[in-house]
Amino acid sequence: MSGMTQPAPPGPARHPWQLAASFAAFRHRHQIRKDGRTPYVAHVFRVAMTVRDVFDFGDRAALAAALLHDTIEDTTTDFEDLEERFGREVADLVAALTKNMALPEDHREAEYDRRLASADWRARLIKLADAHDNLADAAHNPAGVDVRKTIAHAERAVALATPDLPRDPAVARAIEAVRVLIEDARRAAYA
Secondary structure (H helix, E strand, C coil), X not given: CCCXXXXXXCCCCCCHHHXXXXXXXXXXXXXXXCCCCCECHHHHHHHHHHHHHHCCCCCHHHHHHHHHCCHHHHCCCCHHHHHHHHCHHHHHHHHHCCCCCCCCHHHHHHHHHHHHHHCCHHHHHHHHHHHHHHHHHHHHCCCCCCHHHHHHHHHHXXXXXXXXXXXXXXXXXXXXHHHHHHHHHHHXXXX
């Protein structure tokens, strides 16, 4: 741990997303995005901001889970760590967003889609924010990014979330925002 300590548990005045932001920054501290320059934690912050500001959805558990959505998959964090610090609701959302990297890719993606489809609808909303950020990132930093694969992942996220349209107006805003970026990315990729 090189002398660094874990973020403190939340006090009575702290919001779950504040602790989640600190926890995500700590856990992703040595990771870099595919462009080779951007700290990885920028992605999880942008995903949470997309949920809140683009999709206009301020649910505290969803915002905390958006910040933490890659911690189980990409760090040494496990479900129990998240459940202990953030509660079962947040841990369940993050678990639904976590791919089983031990599986071969085709099996992994199918299993992930099945799990996400049966999860709380807010997990699919966070997945749309993840797809939104990855599409925006691919448009601005295409180095090392397979744009066609990014588009395919975003289309899957839209398909998984479409049944959620009656649940909350944020879903319609999310799907529309992702569709706009899909079309922009498709035009750029096939131009």
